[in-house]
Amino acid sequence: MSPAKSLFGNRTEPSHDDDVHLTPSQKYGVLTQEAYMEVSGSSVVLNLTGSDRMRHVEPDDFIIHLRSFQGGIERSELRGKVSMAYTVLAPRRLLVPRFYQYLMKSAIYVGALGSTTDQLRDGQSIKYDGFARLDLPEPPPGEQQAIADFLDRETAQIDAMIEAQEGLVSGLAERRSAVISTTLDAARPVSRQRFKHVVSSVRQGSSPQCESFPVLDDEDWAVLKVGCxxxxxxxxxxxxxxxxxxxxSPQHVVREGELLVSRANTRNLVGSAAVVRGRFEHLQLSDKLYAFALGENSPEFVANLLATPAYREQIELQATGASHSMQNITLACLLNLPMALPSPDEQREAVKAIRSRTKVMEEMSNEAERIAALLRERREALITAAVTGRIDPHTGIERLEDAS
Structure with missing residues (x-):
């Protein structure tokens, strides 16, 4: 192990006149701003104040961005510039960048990086002094190269398998949506009214300061995210x-049988709806979720109805906010949606039919998601084992512990 500061220095060089503006991200790595906006569909803040307010980046530098404590440090393959809010790490001597790219994105390193700053929150960045507190492995360059080549091969195979499982989930979701639409179309509406006349009550939560991680223990309090x-x-x-x-806030606890609808979400997901199944006495609503009680009407029927193309189109047309970022749908817009409903008994029959016809699809989708999760765990474990020297990159065999 070697001190991190002996391997990487703190590049403070001002940007050059011909530097392109770079954007580091967990999902896509380091891209030019133009490429990032194209691939992500998101806008970024353009720097218009001159090169003296930017930091130069060389190929194979590493960039500590605002969420590095969650996903690791990003390697740049490009020359360019980044905001002064980022820390740029420049190799001090001959290293294999791909080895350190795997190392600095590994779970074991991300955990160690996060521990260098007390009470770290979203929006805070890790400075060079925090990075420099850690020691990093420094195998010989030939070994670094062998480990990087081994991980390139192995992770490519795992990524292909994950992609196949994700494709299966996506295809099943499309089939499920088609079955739901067909079943709903067959239900005969007996009333046409605004959604507000279907709703018996509505609640909304709050969004207090939260941690960046979820709770898995039913005894710990947490706030629901819109992704729920x-x-x-x-x-x-x-x-x-x-x-x-x-x-x-016990008054904001989610209740079994409520219809939850997201107030704020990305364009294709704003207004998403689902029904709470089960008791969750330590989960609170956030202010980005509406919780509806529907009286005698079936919340599951209405949730399926809101997911149909006709209703999605209405919701997306009335949502406000930039199309490439988070959008909002007001309570008034939702309550004024026209709704054609069959009788409560026929709603329940339609829900039973949907459950029966989609059961196998949901089971297959759940299994595909489980396999994808296991593959991601395998990928992470493999990277950790390789960069810490527990796997021989030439044979792929785990090394035995030194008996002495």
């Missing part, structure tokens, strides 16, 4: 933990 309704199925694991010093 994505896909039309309530996912209680989509939450953020309340810090120990926070005061919970």
């Amino acid at each position: 309704v994505n896909g039309g199925v309530f996912n209680p694991r989509e939450n953020k933990a309340l810090p120990p010093e926070s005061i919970p």
